[in-house]
Amino acid sequence: MNPDQIRTLGAKLVIVTAICGGLYVMIADPMRSTAHDAEIKLSSFLSENNGVATTLANLPEILESHDQTLRRAAEYEERSRPARDQSVMFAQVMDIAEQAHVVVESVTPNGESASDKNNRKAEALRPGDTSVKYAISGRGSYGATASFLQQLQNNMGCCIVKNFSITPDYTKTESDGLQFAITIELIGFDASPLAISEISGEGSP
Amino acid sequence: MRKAQRQVIVEISSTRHEITVFKKGVLLGRRSSRPNARDADPDWAAGLLAFEAELSLWVTELDIEGCQTTVLYTGPDTIASVYDCPAAGGEQRAKHAAKVAMARTTLFPIEQNAHAEISLYKDTTAPEGDHTQVHTLALADTEGTIMALTKTLERAGLRPTFFVPAPGASLAAAIEQLDEITVDTTPRVVLWIGEHSSVITAGESGRVALARLVPVGTETLVEALARPVVSDQRAEPLMDRSTAYDLLFTSGIPVSDGWHHDSPSLDAQEVLPLVQPPVQRLVVELKQSIRFGLRRDVRQLVKLLVSGPGSQIPGLQETIAKEVSLEVVEQISARSATVQSVQGDTSAALALGSRMPAIMSRTRTSERVVSNTRRAIWAGAVMALAAIGTDVIASRSRIVAAQETMQQADAETTYLNSDISQTMQTALAARQGLRHAQVRERTLISGSPQYAAVLRALSAMTPETVSLTEVVFTEEGERATGTIRGWAVADDEVSETVRFREFVSAIRACPLVAETTLGETLRTREEGRQALSFIITLELVDLPAGLEMTWIDATGEPPK
Structure with a gap:
């Protein structure tokens, strides 16, 4: 090849190389960088949202816990039935009296616990809770009366003995016969789901 | 008909121009002319220029315009020679050595002109104490010759692709034929008689012993026949070149026992002296080659093959064989027979096929490199x-x-x-x-006391000498208070006061009671005994549900 041919070919080579290099620098390389950035962004996003997957993996456990909560809430509902339903209350009082070997002579609704509305305990109740009082009178031995009291407090939902009195039963022949008068307060708790906004509101303990 | 399948061979020499067209080995057409030596231009290039019009006409007649063409030529500066080099050095080194050796024989610089080095044959055997050789054909010609050929053919409408110097083609063809006929240890000699030169090769199986050009060919014989003969103070040729050519290839070499020809005016005694010198030259060259190229012990065993266009001259083969006293072998391959039927150096090109030794114009090579480079760039x-x-x-x-x-x-x-x-x-x-x-x-x-526990505790604390008449508990505000009414009686040992104090102490010691306050106490009589009635006010401790049973169990006393 003569110098002219070499020069011509060299010029063409340089031009072609420049064009190709320019195209690469102007188009291919930026797109490659963009693709790289997009992949890094995607990787970062997936990494950041890995917690969702963890939560998702723990979801069965959360649902199991939720089921337990609902079961316990149902138990509360069951325990609250004497406070919400007078017939249930009466049946349970009679059952307890029979078990404790006392004779219940009267069960009288004593109205809502209006006298306690201003105290701290009343403030603990939330809308949906139920609080009713009953005056119960009857007869029985000292031990039976104590057992009756114990079962009232322990086996009849949330039952608070507001006051009681026992006096000897002078009308009977048994030496240990007593007359008792008990005022109880039955409270039905509303264990239904509570929105977080309600927690800090009225009725919070 | 597709032109691409045609093989066009143009043969150009100072004495003959020929164009031959083949297709798949079949001769399609042929045109030939013999410029009269007397009218021929002594300048090779000028003679080539004069051939251009005739060539253009042939191209048109044969319809081969644009066909790739092999140019078989004999130029004024053409160099062709075979160089031997030890095979141990490799073919590339052998080529380089051939190039260096050829450069010493040319009058023009090799590097600036067309040249080629082609490995023709590599020995597989060697005599004892000697090395195997690589036989390299070196070709060279001036750039001017190649470019003149190129331009002439291009102007005529052809596309020259290969330039094959006729001596180079003869050398390559002779060596190929030697390899073809050397099938055993019997040494063979091939005499390839070309148009302007001949080739003598000798060798044994797997080895080429020698390959040399002899500047005697059929045209030498034609020239000899057309040479002026001095008789009666006049020097006139017996015949012109064309007649001499025809006579040579029809009647052959005159022999003493009978020579048949069409011209009654010619006598063998007149013709023989004309052709004898070149024939003798061939014989001498052949003898010398055998003497110096082959070992003494195998010289008597040598067999001769005469081939090339000169082998078609009747009587020439027999004359030479008789003179050198060698047994003649016949062509063994069908292709060789075909080649023999073609006149001129074209037969060498046909014998070689695609292995023709060609050189390229440096200009065209350069253009091709540029073109290839440009193509590569694109x-x-x-x-x-x-x-x-x-x-x-x-x-x-x-x-x-x-x-x-x-x-x-x-x-x-x-x-x-x-x-x-x-x-x-x-x-x-x-x-x-x-x-x-x-x-x-x-x-x-x-906040709610366990009243059952309080009752049980009260029962446990109350002795036989103390009787309770009323027990009242009530929530007052945040705390539960209770009031116990009753009386204590004296017994035989302890007074009612002591019993009451023990009772009060027991109450105060009870963990369920936070505070104990005595109310009214009165001395009285109960059940006929001295008694002390009392009122006790209690403040209870809040006790978590279930704990009272533990306390009761600890006392070991059943509730009263």
Whole structure:
């Protein structure tokens, strides 16, 4: 090849190389960088949202816990039935009296616990809770009366003995016969789901 | 008919111009002319220029315009020689050595002119104490000759691709024929009689012992026949070149026992002296080659093959064989027979086929290199652009894939977040509701005394000498208070006062009682005995449910 041919070919080579290099620098390389950035962004996003997957993996456990909560809430509902339903209350009082070997002579609704509305305990109740009082009178031995009291407090939902009195039963022949008068307060708790906004509101303990 | 399949061979020498067209080995057409030596231009280039019009006419007649053409020529400066080099050095070194050796024999600089070095044969055997050789054919010609041929053929409408110097073709063809006929240890000699030169090769199986050019060919014989003969003080030729050529190839070499020809005016006694010198030259060259090229012990065993266009001259082969006293072998391959039927150096080209030793014009080589380089640049550019395009497409695909994955992941995450958040909110609300209820229950229950426990404790603390007439407990505010009414009686040992004090002490010691306050106490009589009536006010301790049973069990006393 003569110098002219070499020069011509060299010029063409340089031009072609420049064009190709320019195209690469102007188009291919930026797109490659963009693709790289997009992949890094995607990787970062997936990494950041890995917690969702963890939560998702723990979801069965959360649902199991939720089921337990609902079961316990149902138990509360069951325990609250004497406070919400007078017939249930009466049946349970009679059952307890029979078990404790006392004779219940009267069960009288004593109205809502209006006298306690201003105290701290009343403030603990939330809308949906139920609080009713009953005056119960009857007869029985000292031990039976104590057992009756114990079962009232322990086996009849949330039952608070507001006051009681026992006096000897002078009308009977048994030496240990007593007359008792008990005022109880039955409270039905509303264990239904509570929105977080309600927690800090009225009725919070 | 497709022109690409045609093989066009143009043969150009100072004495003959010929064009031959083949297709797949079949002769399609042939044109030939013999310029009269007397009219011929002594300048080779000028003679070539004069041939141009005739060639153009032939190209048109044979319809071969644009066909690739092999040019078989004999130029004024053409160099062709075979150089031997030890095979141990390799073919490339042998070629380089041949080039260096050839450069010493040429009058023009090799590097600036057309040249080629071709390995013709590599020995597989060697005499004892000697090395195997590589036989390299070196060809060279001036750039001017090649360019003149190129321009002439291009102007005539042909596309010259190979330039084959006729001596080089003869050398290559002779060596190939030697290899073809040397099938055993018997040494063979091939005498290839070309138009302007002949080739003598000798060798044994697997070895070429010698290969040399002899400047005697058929045209030498024609020239001899057309030479002026001095008789009666006049020097006139017996015949012209064309007649001499025809006579040579029809009647052959005159022999003493009978020579048949068409011209009654010719006598063998007149013709023989004309052709005898070149024939004798061939014989002498042949004898000398055998003497110096082959070992003494094998010289008597040598067999001779006469081939090339000169082998078609009747009687020439027999004359030579008789003179050198060698047994003559016949052509063994069909192709060799075909080659023999073609006149001129074209037969050498046909014998070699695609292995023709060709040289290229340096200008054309340079143009070809430039063209190839330009093509390579464009191909490279196209490949680079394709690579860039592929890269762009790949990057674009990556971007799209990443964006789609991102959108999908974003949507899934949003959905999961929403779903999980809702589930979590529900679970949390339920849990909060339950927890709140538990807290409220604890708040309310924890402030309530366990009255059953108090009654049981009171029963346990009350001795036989103390009787309770009324027990009243009531919640007052945050605390539960109780009032116990009763009386204590004296017994035989202890007074009622002591009994009462023991009772009060027992009450005060009771962990269920936070505070004990004595109210009214009166001396009285009960059941006929001295008694002390009393009123005791108690403040109770809040006792968690269930704990009272532990305390009762600890006393070991059954409740009264």
